[in-house]
Amino acid sequence: MQRILICDDEKDIVAALKIYLEAEGYETLCAYNGEEALSIVRKETVHLVLMDIMMPIMDGITGMVEIRKESNLPIILLTAKGEDTDKILGLNMGADDYITKPFNPVELLARVKSQLRRYLRLGGGAAATESGVYTVGTVSLNDKTKVVTVDGDAVALTPTEYEILKLLMRHPGEVLSPKEIYQRVWQDEPYGAESTVAVHIRHLREKIEINPAEPRYLKVVWAQGYKMEARG
Numbered sequence: 001m002q003r004i005l006i007c008d009d010e011k012d013i014v015a016a017l018k019i020y021l022e023a024e025g026y027e028t029l030c031a032y033n034g035e036e037a038l039s040i041v042r043k044e045t046v047h048l049v050l051m052d053i054m055m056p057i058m059d060g061i062t063g064m065v066e067i068r069k070e071s072n073l074p075i076i077l078l079t080a081k082g083e084d085t086d087k088i089l090g091l092n093m094g095a096d097d098y099i100t101k102p103f104n105p106v107e108l109l110a111r112v113k114s115q116l117r118r119y120l121r122l123g124g125g126a127a128a129t130e131s132g133v134y135t136v137g138t139v140s141l142n143d144k145t146k147v148v149t150v151d152g153d154a155v156a157l158t159p160t161e162y163e164i165l166k167l168l169m170r171h172p173g174e175v176l177s178p179k180e181i182y183q184r185v186w187q188d189e190p191y192g193a194e195s196t197v198a199v200h201i202r203h204l205r206e207k208i209e210i211n212p213a214e215p216r217y218l219k220v221v222w223a224q225g226y227k228m229e230a231r232g
Helices: 011-023 034-043 060-068 084-092 105-121 159-170 178-186 193-208
Strands: 003-007 027-031 048-052 075-080 097-101 133-136 139-142 147-150 153-155 218-221 225-228
Touching (some): 003 011, 003 034, 011 105, 027 034, 034 060, 048 105, 060 075, 060 084, 075 084, 075 105, 084 193, 097 105, 105 159, 105 178, 139 159, 147 193, 159 193, 159 225, 178 193, 178 225, 193 218
Parallel strands (some): 003 027, 075 097
Antiparallel strands (some): 133 139, 147 153
16 A cells, blocks of 8 residues: 655644545555654655645755655645745755645645656556666666666666656657656646756756766757757
8 A cells, every 4th residue: 555644734734635645545644844754754664745845843845855865755745825936946955746735636636646656667666567778878777677877877866857867768869848748747737847847857967967067968959848869
């Protein structure tokens, strides 16, 4: 059974999320600040975290950063309407996605399922599937073992980063727009796609490029999108 950690200082929100998720067959754990969430992640098996940003003792951004030091499990931030700065900050600091409060239960469950699919395909609790190896220059992605290497050295990616890289490596030289990347990876309507995808692309560059400011592989095509350079 997939286990989801709900972290929010508003107990009514935690209770509501618990009802929605358990009705879908998920097991839930509850925390009310980032410190409690971090403690649970260290002690329990968790497959996904729903994390509020504004909380006492330890806020959601800080809690997420601490979790990211130890795990690549998917983290979805819960943000208040209009907190655009917090959304971008969260993505910059390692969040996989965000949901705006008050949230739509159908949208919430769709985002949760999408992130869990990617995480489990990466081996975060399920056996790897039979598939191929993709190579561009010195970057190699083995979709059976879920290992990405650069110059022979393994690189740690989040599930979202992995799926974006795989998509681009499966189509070397092909330019994919932010909307197309978002639809294929998040499997959702591309609202706010450009900024969200741009943040994850920047993270990928920092991990696979020698000089992220002058990328050899992950290129931007102005006003069109991104591509994985076929030759590297």
